[in-house]
Amino acid sequence: MSEHNKEAYRPNIHTGSVLDDVKVHSKTLDDIGVEILPIHTGGTIHAKRIPGRFRTLKWIAASFWLLLFFGPYLRWDGRQAVLWDLGNRQFHIFGITVLPQDIWLLAMILLFFALFLAAATAIAGRVWCGFFCFHTVWVDVYTWLEDKFEGKPAKRIKMDAAPFSMQKLKVKLPKHLIWLFIAFMTGFSFVAYFTDAFDLWLRLFYFQLGYYEFAIIAGLTLLTYLIAGFMREQVCIGFCPYSRIQGAMTDTETVLPTYDRDRGEPRGRQRRVKPGEEAEPLGDCIDCRMCVDVCPTGVDIRLGQQFGCITCGLCIDACDEIMTKVNKPKGLIRYAALNEFAGKALPPIWRRPRVVVYSSIMGIAAAALLWGLMNMSPMDVTVLKARAPLFVQMSDGSIQNRYDVKVVNKTNDVMRAQVEVFGHDGLLALPDRVAEVDPGNVATIGLFIRIPRDEVTQVSTPITVRVTDLNNPSTVVNYQAVFHGPAQ
Missing domain, CATH: 2.60.40.10 (Immunoglobulins)
Structure with a gap:
C-alpha cells in the first residue's frame, strides 16, 4: 500500500484526502446502497449495524449472558439454585454444595476455563472478545438501543455535535434511563448470587440493604453505565490486558479476520474509460470503508492485524455484502491464517504443539473435576x-x-x-x-x-x-x- 493510502485510511484520524476520495466515489457507492459516514475524529465510535452471519452468531452467543439475569431466581430443593454463601462458607450449585474442604473443585473449574481461553486464542485469536466477553455484549446491547432511539450513525454523530436543546434531551433521555436500568440490573443480579435474590429485593424496597450490598450495587451500576455507554472500545484497546498478551498466544497458524491484499489492491472504483484508453488496473476493493464503519473498535483491517481487532467478523459481513452488490466473489476479508497467504497448508489442530499442551491440561482439569464430583460424599x-x-x-x-x-x-x-x-x-x-x-x-x-x-x-x-x-x-x-x- 502506498504511503498516501496508509495515511488516508488510518482509523479515527481525520484527513482531507479521505473526504476527497469519498466525494469522488460517492455516486458509485450510492448506486449500491452504501451510506457514507463521517470520518472518526478520535471521539466516540458509532459503528454501523448491518445483518450477517457473524452478527447473528454474536447475538446467539450474547444470549448466554441473559441467563445471568435470571440465574438468581432459579430454585432447587426449596432454596436458590446457585448461591455463593460467603458468610457460611458454602457454595450451592443446584444439587451440589461445595464447602471449603472441596474448594479445589472450583480451582479445577477456573483452570479449565483459563486454558480453554488460551486454546481458543491460539486457534482463532480474540474470539472470546468478539463473541462472549460480557463487555462486548453489553456494548452491543447499549449501541443497539442507541440505534433505535437516536437513529443511524450519521444522525447520531450530527446530534452529538449539535448544541444542547430540549429536543436533543427528549431524544437522549429515554436511552440513558434504559442504560441505567440495565446497569442497575447488572449490579443487582451480581449481588443476588451471594444472597437470596427474593430477600434482597424485599430489603431493597424497604430500604434495608446492608452497607456493602448498597455500595457494590451502586458501584457496578455506575461502572457498567460508564464503560458500556461511554468508554466502549477504549476498554478493549486501552484497559483490557488481554489485547496486549494475545500476541504471545497467537502465531502464523491462528485464524483471524484478514484482508486479502493481493486480491484487493490497488483499491478504488473502476472508472469509465474513453475509447482508446486503457482501464486502470484495480483490485476488488472498491474503497467503500464499510469494513471500518462496522468495526466496533474502529480498526481498518486493510492495514493488517492490530490489537484493537476483537475478531468479531463484522468486517467480513460488511465486505461480503458489498462484494455481492458489485458482482464480485466473497472472501476479500475472511477468517484466514497468515500461513495461508504464504502458500502453506494449515496443519490439523491436534498437530499444533501449543493447542495440544493447552488441551492436555484442560483434559487433566476436567478429569479431576469429574472424579471429585463423582466421589463427593455428603x-x-x-x-x-x-x-x-x-x-x-x-x-x-x-x-x-x-x-x-x-x-x-x-x-x-x-x-x-x-x-x-x-x-x-x-x-x-x-x-x-x-x-x-x-x-x-x-x-x-x-x-x-x-x-x-x-x-x-x-x-x-x-x-x-x-x-x-x-x-x-x-x-x-x-x-x-x-x-x-x-x-x-
Missing part, C-alpha cells in the same frame, strides 16, 4: 489423634488414646452422626454418643478408645472409625486411624 470425616501424650495407662492397666472426630455436613438437612470404632476385639470406645451437625457446619466429637494392656500386642494397631448418619443410614464414612500403645 459427609466428610477427619479423625485427629492427640499427640501429647500418645497414650495414657489407666488405673486398671488399660491403654487409652484420645481422638477428635470432625464431621462435616455437606447436605442441606440436619445430620445425626453416630461414631463407632472397629479393628480390635477388646477395644472400648467412650463415650458412646451421637452428635447433631447442622447443614454446612462442622461438629467435633471427642472420642476415647481403651484396650486392655495385655491385649496391646504392637506399638501401632490399625483401627477403623465409622461415622453413620442416622437420618440417612446409607451415608457412611470409614476413616482409617491408628491406636498407639507401649513398646513390648
Whole structure:
C-alpha cells in the first residue's frame, strides 16, 4: 500500500484526502446502497449495524449472558439454585454444595476455563472478545438501543455535535434511563448470587440493604453505565490486558479476520474509460470503508492485524455484502491464517504443539473435576489423634488414646452422626454418643478408645472409625486411624 493510502485510511484520524476520495466515489457507492459516514475524529465510535452471519452468531452467543439475569431466581430443593454463601462458607450449585474442604473443585473449574481461553486464542485469536466477553455484549446491547432511539450513525454523530436543546434531551433521555436500568440490573443480579435474590429485593424496597450490598450495587451500576455507554472500545484497546498478551498466544497458524491484499489492491472504483484508453488496473476493493464503519473498535483491517481487532467478523459481513452488490466473489476479508497467504497448508489442530499442551491440561482439569464430583460424599470425616501424650495407662492397666472426630455436613438437612470404632476385639470406645451437625457446619466429637494392656500386642494397631448418619443410614464414612500403645 502506498504511503498516501496508509495515511488516508488510518482509523479515527481525520484527513482531507479521505473526504476527497469519498466525494469522488460517492455516486458509485450510492448506486449500491452504501451510506457514507463521517470520518472518526478520535471521539466516540458509532459503528454501523448491518445483518450477517457473524452478527447473528454474536447475538446467539450474547444470549448466554441473559441467563445471568435470571440465574438468581432459579430454585432447587426449596432454596436458590446457585448461591455463593460467603458468610457460611458454602457454595450451592443446584444439587451440589461445595464447602471449603472441596474448594479445589472450583480451582479445577477456573483452570479449565483459563486454558480453554488460551486454546481458543491460539486457534482463532480474540474470539472470546468478539463473541462472549460480557463487555462486548453489553456494548452491543447499549449501541443497539442507541440505534433505535437516536437513529443511524450519521444522525447520531450530527446530534452529538449539535448544541444542547430540549429536543436533543427528549431524544437522549429515554436511552440513558434504559442504560441505567440495565446497569442497575447488572449490579443487582451480581449481588443476588451471594444472597437470596427474593430477600434482597424485599430489603431493597424497604430500604434495608446492608452497607456493602448498597455500595457494590451502586458501584457496578455506575461502572457498567460508564464503560458500556461511554468508554466502549477504549476498554478493549486501552484497559483490557488481554489485547496486549494475545500476541504471545497467537502465531502464523491462528485464524483471524484478514484482508486479502493481493486480491484487493490497488483499491478504488473502476472508472469509465474513453475509447482508446486503457482501464486502470484495480483490485476488488472498491474503497467503500464499510469494513471500518462496522468495526466496533474502529480498526481498518486493510492495514493488517492490530490489537484493537476483537475478531468479531463484522468486517467480513460488511465486505461480503458489498462484494455481492458489485458482482464480485466473497472472501476479500475472511477468517484466514497468515500461513495461508504464504502458500502453506494449515496443519490439523491436534498437530499444533501449543493447542495440544493447552488441551492436555484442560483434559487433566476436567478429569479431576469429574472424579471429585463423582466421589463427593455428603459427609466428610477427619479423625485427629492427640499427640501429647500418645497414650495414657489407666488405673486398671488399660491403654487409652484420645481422638477428635470432625464431621462435616455437606447436605442441606440436619445430620445425626453416630461414631463407632472397629479393628480390635477388646477395644472400648467412650463415650458412646451421637452428635447433631447442622447443614454446612462442622461438629467435633471427642472420642476415647481403651484396650486392655495385655491385649496391646504392637506399638501401632490399625483401627477403623465409622461415622453413620442416622437420618440417612446409607451415608457412611470409614476413616482409617491408628491406636498407639507401649513398646513390648
